[in-house]
Amino acid sequence: MTFEPVRAGVYVHVPFCLRKCLYCDFVSYPALPDEMDAYFTALIREIEIVAAELSNVPVTSVYLGGGTPSVLPIATLCSIVGHIGSAFHLEPHAEISVEINPGTLQETDLEAMVAAGINRLSIGMQSLDDGLLKRLGRVHTAQEAVKCMRAARAAGFANINIDLMFGLPGQSMNHFRQTLDCAIELAPDHISCYSLIVEPTTPLAKQLEEERLSLPDEETELAMYEWAMARLHDAGYNHYEISSWARPGYRCRHNELYWRNGWYRGLGPAAHSHWDGQRWANEPTVEAYCQAIDRGVLPVAERFPLSADDEMDETMFMGLRLLEGVSEETFRARFGRGLKATYGREIERLVRLGLVEYDHGVRLTRKGLFIANQVFAAFLRSP
Numbered sequence: 001m002t003f004e005p006v007r008a009g010v011y012v013h014v015p016f017c018l019r020k021c022l023y024c025d026f027v028s029y030p031a032l033p034d035e036m037d038a039y040f041t042a043l044i045r046e047i048e049i050v051a052a053e054l055s056n057v058p059v060t061s062v063y064l065g066g067g068t069p070s071v072l073p074i075a076t077l078c079s080i081v082g083h084i085g086s087a088f089h090l091e092p093h094a095e096i097s098v099e100i101n102p103g104t105l106q107e108t109d110l111e112a113m114v115a116a117g118i119n120r121l122s123i124g125m126q127s128l129d130d131g132l133l134k135r136l137g138r139v140h141t142a143q144e145a146v147k148c149m150r151a152a153r154a155a156g157f158a159n160i161n162i163d164l165m166f167g168l169p170g171q172s173m174n175h176f177r178q179t180l181d182c183a184i185e186l187a188p189d190h191i192s193c194y195s196l197i198v199e200p201t202t203p204l205a206k207q208l209e210e211e212r213l214s215l216p217d218e219e220t221e222l223a224m225y226e227w228a229m230a231r232l233h234d235a236g237y238n239h240y241e242i243s244s245w246a247r248p249g250y251r252c253r254h255n256e257l258y259w260r261n262g263w264y265r266g267l268g269p270a271a272h273s274h275w276d277g278q279r280w281a282n283e284p285t286v287e288a289y290c291q292a293i294d295r296g297v298l299p300v301a302e303r304f305p306l307s308a309d310d311e312m313d314e315t316m317f318m319g320l321r322l323l324e325g326v327s328e329e330t331f332r333a334r335f336g337r338g339l340k341a342t343y344g345r346e347i348e349r350l351v352r353l354g355l356v357e358y359d360h361g362v363r364l365t366r367k368g369l370f371i372a373n374q375v376f377a378a379f380l381r382s383p
């Protein structure tokens with residue numbers, strides 16, 4: 001059955017960074033002026049092509065991520081947002097988020113972003129410990145991160161997220177407590193707190209393999225997560241997704257669209273899309289991306305058709321990340337069949353194990369939260 005999206009999102013991938021962080025396996029390249037110019041020209045063309053296709057679809061959220069969008073010249077960044085605003089049918093009060101890294105922007109740049117209509121900022125702070133930031137290969141210091149947050153508020157941003165990480169090499173419980181206490185003092189509206197995933201091809205993986213660094217043990221990492229849950233709850237943040245906490249009214253609408261398995265279009269190299277029964281990925285290199293746009297075609301590298309079963313499984317896989325889970329009502333409205341009819345045996349098994357609870361829908365229990373990936377996997381029926 002066709003699912004008519006009530007809301008659609010637009011994601012723009014900005015694949016440039018000042019320098020590669022040691023743990024990162026995202027698609028990003030050195031921020032060279034010629035490359036960024038070529039990217040900008042191609043991106044504007046892609047915006048026009050995709051917007052023409054989506055002319056009647058209301059867009060509720062736009063997210064510029066990366067990479068580091070804030071390494072683009074500020075006029076370029078604001079111009080991208082301007083083009084999106086005039087090409088797509090943005091809903092009034094659409095959420096327009098941009099990821100930035102401390103140390104890459106001036107105060108006047110932040111003011112220009114507010115004037116361009118950007119209304120949500122996501123600051124890649126990661127830690128407020130200089131030793132750990134250095135170990136991760138981040139380009140900024142703790143002081144620059146704090147300064148960036150204050151400057152963003154002063155420039156007029158009323159909706160700010162801070163990204164933090166835990167389970168870092170050499171990080172103690174005390175380090176993490178200090179970072180989180182400090183971050184809370186800065187009073188962001190949203191905090192994303194991720195445990196470090198060591199991707200096999202990164203320099204960090206090599207350093208760990210060679211035993212030049214070590215990670216906190218599993219127990220400590222779990223204690224960090226539990227402590228974050230308690231501390232953020234006490235500070236008035238609502239834990240609404242495995243790694244996300246928000247003050248009332250400040251959930252990230254764009255990410256919620258992903259977690260509800262909604263439809264979105266991804267623009268820029270390596271961006272992914274989910275639209276009308278398909279997922280696809282754009283060409284990963286700036287060169288191949290620009291060449292496709294020059295030929296007047298969409299820069300799609302890989303396309304995957306989704307069956308109704310795939311869509312159902314992905315709805316569970318993504319939706320269970322939300323602490324409210326997946327409701328019977330929305331699942332039935334979308335797929336014409338109930339959760340119990342589709343996943344009855346799995347749900348019963350997971351309820352018996354104490355990993356999910358069922359009450360007009362399925363949601364993770366506290367125990368399930370700690371081994372969420374295993375729970376999600378139970379809902380994937382295709383290999």
Ligand code: SF4
Binds near residue numbers: 016020068101
């Ligand atoms: S800033 Fe982000 S995208 Fe860029 S290298 Fe670091 S982690 Fe990767």
